Amino acid sequence: MSRAFTLIEMMAVVVIIGIVAAMLAVNVIGRVPVAKQKVALQDLRTLEQAIALYRMDTGSIPPELADLVNAPQEKGDWNGPYLPRMPVDPWGSPYRYDRSIGAGRDYQVWTYGADRKEGGVEDDADLFL
Numbered sequence: 001m002s003r004a005f006t007l008i009e010m011m012a013v014v015v016i017i018g019i020v021a022a023m024l025a026v027n028v029i030g031r032v033p034v035a036k037q038k039v040a041l042q043d044l045r046t047l048e049q050a051i052a053l054y055r056m057d058t059g060s061i062p063p064e065l066a067d068l069v070n071a072p073q074e075k076g077d078w079n080g081p082y083l084p085r086m087p088v089d090p091w092g093s094p095y096r097y098d099r100s101i102g103a104g105r106d107y108q109v110w111t112y113g114a115d116r117k118e119g120g121v122e123d124d125a126d127l128f129l
Contacts, residue, residue, distance in 0.1 A: 033123040036090035043087045044129045050082035065097045
């Protein structure tokens with residue numbers, strides 16, 4: 001004799017599946033900001049490596065990040081492109097670059113984070129290397 005599910009048993013299974021799906025969704029959604037920060041930090045490392053290669057070839061740091069992708073007007077010893085394309089941060093903004101940073105460094109590359117503004121905490125924090 002074959003036994004079929006009753007309506008109450010089916011409803012219980014649907015409720016349990018819904019609870020498990022909700023718990024998984026909360027876990028996955030909660031990790032997205034951390035994943036975006038990790039991607040941004042990796043992009044910053046890639047930019048620093050490209051700047052180091054540019055410096056080895058030309059003897060100086062690039063005037064602009066775009067010079068890592070496209071040859072500058074005065075090509076000199078430029079042997080790029082040093083990047084296949086100019087990356088944007090995980091929030092859709094261009095990475096920032098400043099050649100006049102001082103404090104023992106001759107440049108800084110960073111992103112303003114999720115809020116796209118200077119400052120911020122947690123998910124909105126600016127990211128530097």
